[in-house]
Amino acid sequence: MQTPRRLTRRSGAHAVLAICALVACASGTGAAVAEDASSWREIETKYVFGFTTGSGIGLEGEKEVTVDSVGRFGKRDGHYAATETKYEFEFTPSQFIQIEFGALGSSHNIDAMTDLAARNQLAFAGGFAEFRYLAVERTSNNPLSVTLAVEPTVRLIDETSGSHVNNYEFETTVNADLELLKNRLYAGLNLLYEPEVTRVVAGTQREATIGGSAALAVRLAPNLLVGAEIWYLRHYDSPTLSDYTGDAVMAGPTLYVKFTSKMFMTAAWNAQLLGHEVGNLSSLNLSEFQRHRARLKFAYEF
Amino acid sequence: MSVATMTMRPLILAAVGAAALLQPVKADPAAEVRVTYSNGQFEPGEVNVPVDKPVIIRVKNMDAKALEFESTSLRVEKVVAAKSEAVVNVRALKPGRYEFYDDFNAKAHGALVVQ
Numbered sequence: 001m002q003t004p005r006r007l008t009r010r011s012g013a014h015a016v017l018a019i020c021a022l023v024a025c026a027s028g029t030g031a032a033v034a035e036d037a038s039s040w041r042e043i044e045t046k047y048v049f050g051f052t053t054g055s056g057i058g059l060e061g062e063k064e065v066t067v068d069s070v071g072r073f074g075k076r077d078g079h080y081a082a083t084e085t086k087y088e089f090e091f092t093p094s095q096f097i098q099i100e101f102g103a104l105g106s107s108h109n110i111d112a113m114t115d116l117a118a119r120n121q122l123a124f125a126g127g128f129a130e131f132r133y134l135a136v137e138r139t140s141n142n143p144l145s146v147t148l149a150v151e152p153t154v155r156l157i158d159e160t161s162g163s164h165v166n167n168y169e170f171e172t173t174v175n176a177d178l179e180l181l182k183n184r185l186y187a188g189l190n191l192l193y194e195p196e197v198t199r200v201v202a203g204t205q206r207e208a209t210i211g212g213s214a215a216l217a218v219r220l221a222p223n224l225l226v227g228a229e230i231w232y233l234r235h236y237d238s239p240t241l242s243d244y245t246g247d248a249v250m251a252g253p254t255l256y257v258k259f260t261s262k263m264f265m266t267a268a269w270n271a272q273l274l275g276h277e278v279g280n281l282s283s284l285n286l287s288e289f290q291r292h293r294a295r296l297k298f299a300y301e302f
Numbered sequence: 303m304s305v306a307t308m309t310m311r312p313l314i315l316a317a318v319g320a321a322a323l324l325q326p327v328k329a330d331p332a333a334e335v336r337v338t339y340s341n342g343q344f345e346p347g348e349v350n351v352p353v354d355k356p357v358i359i360r361v362k363n364m365d366a367k368a369l370e371f372e373s374t375s376l377r378v379e380k381v382v383a384a385k386s387e388a389v390v391n392v393r394a395l396k397p398g399r400y401e402f403y404d405d406f407n408a409k410a411h412g413a414l415v416v417q
Contacts (some may be wrong), residue, residue: 042374059379139398
C-alpha cells in the first residue's frame with residue numbers, strides 16, 4: 001500500500017505532467033523552444049507574472065473582456081475556500097492610459113473554523129475600476145517600463161468571511177518590469193499600498209496592506225511563458241500603517257499561454273512560506289492571509 | 303463706470319481667458335511616413351523618423367485582403383481594409399527601434415527606426 005507521502009508525490013508528478021501536456025498542446029510549442037527569440041514578436045507584459053502585474057497597458061483603441069478569478073484556500077483550522085472573480089472590461093483610450101472596470105462575484109465555502117461562521121454561498125460582491133498610467137516606457141534602448149495604477153473597489157461581501165459589509169478599498173500600485181533578454185526573459189516588480197474601510201453593524205474598521213513582489217518570467221516559446229514570483233505583504237489595522245498586525249511571504253509558479261493573437265490565459269499559484277501574526281506564536285499568518293492562493297484568468301481582445 | 307459694466311468685467315475677462323485656453327495649442331508638426339503593404343510584406347521594411355516628434359504613418363494596403371497594422375512598442379493597432387489606406391497616429395518617440403507587424407500574417411513585419 002502506498003504511503004500518503006508517496007501518493008502525494010505521485011499525484012504532484014501527475015499534475016506537473018498534465019500541466020506540461022496541456023501547455024504543449026495549447027501553445028503548439030513542440031520544437032519552438034530552440035527558436036531564435038529575436039524573430040519573435042514583442043509581448044505585452046501585463047499578465048505574464050502571475051499575481052505580479054506587469055507594466056503593459058495594451059494598444060491604443062484595443063478592448064478586452066476578461067474573467068479573472070482569485071481563490072484563497074486554507075486557514076488555521078477547519079475548511080476554508082473563497083474565490084473572488086472579476087468580470088472585467090478594459091480599454092486603452094490613449095498610448096499612455098488604460099481604464100478597466102467591472103463587477104465582482106464571490107464564493108465562500110467555510111466550515112468548522114474557530115473564528116469564521118460556516119457558510120456556503122455564491123454572491124454578487126461589488127464593483128471596481130482601475131486607472132493605469134504608463135510613466136516610463138520601454139524602448140529598444142531602455143529595458144525598464146513603469147506603470148502607476150489605482151483601483152478603487154466597493155465590496156458588499158467581505159473577502160475573508162463572506163458576510164455582508166460595505167467595504168471601500170483603494171489599491172495603489174507601481175507595476176514595473178524589465179526586459180532582461182530581448183523577447184526571452186522578463187523581471188517584474190510591484191509595490192502595493194491598499195488602504196480600506198469596512199462598515200459593519202458593530203462599527204467601522206480601517207486597515208491597510210502594503211507589500212511588494214518580484215517575479216521572473218521566461219518565454220519558452222512565442223506563446224508560452226513560465227516563471228515564479230515572491231510576495232512580501234504586511235497588514236495594519238490602520239491606513240496610516242501605525243498598527244501592525246502581521247506579515248507573510250508567499251511564493252509560487254506562474255504560467256502565461258497565448259492561444260491566439262487575441263486570446264490568452266494566465267495562471268498562478270502562491271503558497272505562504274513564512275508568516276507572523278502579532279500575539280500569536282504559531283507559524284504562518286493565517287489571520288490576514290491564507291495558506292494558498294491561486295489565480296486563473298482568461299482574456300479576449302478585440 | 304456703471305455698476306453693470308463693473309459686474310460684467312470679470313465675466314468678460316473669464317470668457318476671454320476661457321476662449322484663449324480653448325485655442326488649439328500649436329503642436330510640434332508631425333513627421334509623416336508612408337508604408338505600403340503588398341504581397342503580404344511591408345515596404346519599406348524599415349522607416350526612419352525623427353526623435354521627439356509625433357508620427358503619422360499612412361498605411362496603404364495594396365492586397366486583396368485586410369491587414370491589421372499592430373505594434374506592442376508603438377502601442378497601436380489598426381485594421382486596414384483590402385485595397386485601402388489608413389492613418390495611424392503615434393506619439394513623439396524616444397530614440398530606438400519600434401517593430402510593427404500585420405497581426406493577420408505572421409510573416410509580415412517592419413520597424414520604425416527613431417534617430
